[in-house]
Amino acid sequence: MKREFSINTIIQTLQEVLPKDREFIALHEPLFKGNEWTYVKDCLDTGWVSSIGQYVDRFEQQLADYTGAKYAVAVVNGTAALHICLQMAGVAAGDEVIMPALTFVATANAVCYCGAIPHFVDSEARSLGLDPYKLADYLDDISELRLKGCFNKKTGRRIKAVVPMHTFGHPVDMEPLVEVCRKFRLELIEDAAESLGSYYKGIHTGNWGRLSVLSFNGNKIVTTGGGGAILTNYESLARLVKHLCTQAKLLHPWSLNHDMVGYNYRMPNINAALGCAQLAQLPEFIEKKRALAKRYQEAFSEVEGVEIFHEDDYAYSNYWLNALLLDEKYCAERDKLLEITNGHAIMTRPAWTLMHRLPMYVNCPRMDLSGAESLERRIINLPSSVFL
Numbered sequence: 001m002k003r004e005f006s007i008n009t010i011i012q013t014l015q016e017v018l019p020k021d022r023e024f025i026a027l028h029e030p031l032f033k034g035n036e037w038t039y040v041k042d043c044l045d046t047g048w049v050s051s052i053g054q055y056v057d058r059f060e061q062q063l064a065d066y067t068g069a070k071y072a073v074a075v076v077n078g079t080a081a082l083h084i085c086l087q088m089a090g091v092a093a094g095d096e097v098i099m100p101a102l103t104f105v106a107t108a109n110a111v112c113y114c115g116a117i118p119h120f121v122d123s124e125a126r127s128l129g130l131d132p133y134k135l136a137d138y139l140d141d142i143s144e145l146r147l148k149g150c151f152n153k154k155t156g157r158r159i160k161a162v163v164p165m166h167t168f169g170h171p172v173d174m175e176p177l178v179e180v181c182r183k184f185r186l187e188l189i190e191d192a193a194e195s196l197g198s199y200y201k202g203i204h205t206g207n208w209g210r211l212s213v214l215s216f217n218g219n220k221i222v223t224t225g226g227g228g229a230i231l232t233n234y235e236s237l238a239r240l241v242k243h244l245c246t247q248a249k250l251l252h253p254w255s256l257n258h259d260m261v262g263y264n265y266r267m268p269n270i271n272a273a274l275g276c277a278q279l280a281q282l283p284e285f286i287e288k289k290r291a292l293a294k295r296y297q298e299a300f301s302e303v304e305g306v307e308i309f310h311e312d313d314y315a316y317s318n319y320w321l322n323a324l325l326l327d328e329k330y331c332a333e334r335d336k337l338l339e340i341t342n343g344h345a346i347m348t349r350p351a352w353t354l355m356h357r358l359p360m361y362v363n364c365p366r367m368d369l370s371g372a373e374s375l376e377r378r379i380i381n382l383p384s385s386v387f388l
């Protein structure tokens with residue numbers, strides 16, 4: 001017999017899983033117990049703190065090795081990485097870019113930096129990410145292929161790219177999505193900001209399109225303070241990305257020349273130093289996160305009306321952020337639960353407000369979003385720090 005659903009039962013179950021000796025339990029705190037101090041001190045001692053230095057090169061190499069991507073370019077943050085990838089993919093003013101409505105606002109903002117328009121699509125409960133089958137049917141309906149690519153028949157605008165996002169570290173169902181992109185001639189850019197260490201069918205997320213994005217913000221599984229990276233398996237793209245992120249400065253012993261409008265997006269050495277130390281601990285972080293997810297799953301399997309999201313058979317997830325899912329019949333209790341847990345010094349959060357509800361994006365094109373809207377009503381993110 002399961003325990004009956006009640007707010008008290010949920011709080012009790014949470015307290016059973018979480019440590020008892022902490023006054024406050026944050027949603028996600030970083031952990032620095034490797035070589036962070038040594039490497040950062042080395043930057044200060046040698047004066048190499050800025051955008052050139054051995055730690056940047058080392059961090060990029062370690063990222064490539066870890067993810068299996070041929071090249072990684074470290075940048076100032078994940079949002080900048082998205083901006084560059086979209087531009088590299090040829091996203092131009094007036095284009096539309098498909099993305100889930102259930103994502104962090106950075107995904108949509110980066111599209112706007114290019115003068116393009118986000119086009120919101122639905123998510124599926126199985127992955128918490130973009131639903132490739134629903135997208136295929138939708139594109140069949142609203143788009144047509146012309147000489148210059150895929151066009152939205154309703155708006156007349158070109159649809160240039162798709163940006164799936166691996167929600168809370170859980171991989172999107174990539175194989176059918178790759179097929180949709182091929183069929184409709186859409187560039188695929190994975191927002192893998194949350195999924196470092198997550199695999200789809202044995203291949204690391206971020207390797208399914210030509211370009212993808214990681215983030216090392218303070219709340220991500222590995223942090224550089226602020227930071228991000230672009231992954232690619234194409235040498236020419238890697239070289240151009242690096243050039244664009246370095247003010248498009250031409251290599252020369254002394255002359256200062258630039259051949260494009262570039263960006264100051266390169267990651268400083270001092271951040272990369274932190275990253276090198278953090279990345280060395282990633283396998284251990286993932287092990288601990290998967291163990292915590294398992295503890296949550298077991299504890300809440302005894303409670304009626306809720307479940308802890310778990311990876312699909314095709315996935316190996318980093319479980320960056322755990323998600324409690326309320327049954328639809330209990331979703332009216334969500335806000336009460338958020339209020340009481342946060343009142344008990346257990347930090348919890350709802351899912352992001354769906355993009356099409358934000359004032360700057362209300363008028364963007366979108367499909368039926370019933371899947372994402374259901375998830376929005378039902379998701380509560382639980383404390384997920386590595387040391388819990």
Ligand SMILES: *Cc1c(COP(=O)(O)O)cnc(C)c1O
Pocket residue numbers: 077078079080103104106107165191193194215216217227228
């Ligand atoms: C964190 C994050 C980003 C980028 O974040 P930065 O803070 O700019 O590094 C982008 N998309 C998603 C889904 C994220 O979670």
